[in-house]
Amino acid sequence: MKEGPDIARLGALIGDPARANMLTALMSGKALTASELASEAGVTVQTASSHLSKLESGGLIHPRKQGRHRYFSLADDDVGGVLESLMGLAAKKGHMRTRTGPKDPALRQARVCYNHLAGERGVQMFDSLKTRKFLVETDEVLNLTKRGRAFVEDLGIDISNLSTNRRPLCKSCLDWSARRSHLAGALGTALLDRFYDLGWAAREPGTRIVNFTKNGEVAFLKTFGG
């Protein structure tokens, strides 16, 4: 029996190509069925089932039974954050798969990171919130100021609804393309959802790309400085 440190188990889980494909697919934030994940990973459903049970017992994903389907999603924000930071490191080390398709620039500009906005747009929003003192970072903990709270409520977000949750309101997440931080946590999710509702942006189906509409881009730039 081989005993390694804690991170070895996590690394081995992420280290298998099939499982890594599944996890990156789940980074879109959508819950996917076992069959869908199998085709994403390019393996049969039996193999996928084996992988999924390992990921589940490893605490990386969380199943939700619904009818005769099982929907899988990432276990929590921390898992998404770790995967994001791993992608960032991989990109920096030049091991990035060089499929320079048209998708790549779009991914860099705006994409979902599990359930919040990432990419240049996400970094821009984060910086804007910090320079205007809506967000302050003290002792590595992010806090929303009173003025920030007012700003967010002006956008039409119900803060009290979020703060009841045990999930942290504000959290910084290291970006994959830029090496800067963007906003994660409940507020990050709420903001992205609000952008959808306002018609500023929409998801490109089947990918992690977030497409901003013409009016949405104008409004976003006006709101988060240029």
Next chain:
Amino acid sequence: MKEGPDIARLGALIGDPARANMLTALMSGKALTASELASEAGVTVQTASSHLSKLESGGLIHPRKQGRHRYFSLADDDVGGVLESLMGLAAKKGHMRTRTGPKDPALRQARVCYNHLAGERGVQMFDSLKTRKFLVETDEVLNLTKRGRAFVEDLGIDISNLSTNRRPLCKSCLDWSARRSHLAGALGTALLDRFYDLGWAAREPGTRIVNFTKNGEVAFLKTFGG
């Protein structure tokens, strides 16, 4: 040929128990030799060598040749950050295991590194020489200034005798306990020898420990600032 996403390669690198042990050992910030890492990982040096070359070509660690040793350290802060986040996730999932204990305190304070002084004393001496501009480091090359030369000669060391040797006069050596540098090279050797001659310190037989006498400690602190 199996092609997975970028993070799979990183995951696989971290996923092997031996490599994970090496990486966690390097998380201390210290640079370690291949042999030390082998014993940390519980494998033979041949196996360790194979692992280390993989970690190096994966961009996770960075080698630094020094004499007949190769010191390895984490490539950059980003690698440490990713490992840290992985440990955090593993701890959260409850797979945490406590790790290696401390080493001999006497060794940390003052010891020989081949033939020069290492440990906290060595680092202190090195820092003192640099802040007083007796040593300057340009382009990763250490040079003794004129004032430094005078200072060393005042201690009773014959510089001209050393400079004839093909061995470099000044060389920085990465410390084992602190992760700072100390002075190696012909001058480092000469200084330690001079300490012996002056009766400031003596070797503890059979070990690498250097014991300072009471008077020697006072003189050392006076000479190299405290």
Next chain:
DNA sequence: ACAATGCTTCGGTTAGCATCGAAGTATGAA
């Protein structure tokens, strides 16, 4: 010169695990 130390490379063995076919369970539809 010679020996000793630190590390790497080569070759062959072995263990683990991903993989898929086939059979089994569960849910939903006709």
Next chain:
DNA sequence: TTCATACTTCGATGCTAACCGAAGCATTGT
């Protein structure tokens, strides 16, 4: 009930990579 879909479990196979012994290379010390 009977069939179809979604998924899991079992068993067998095959490939990868970790592992160590032995030999080779490089540096240092005597």
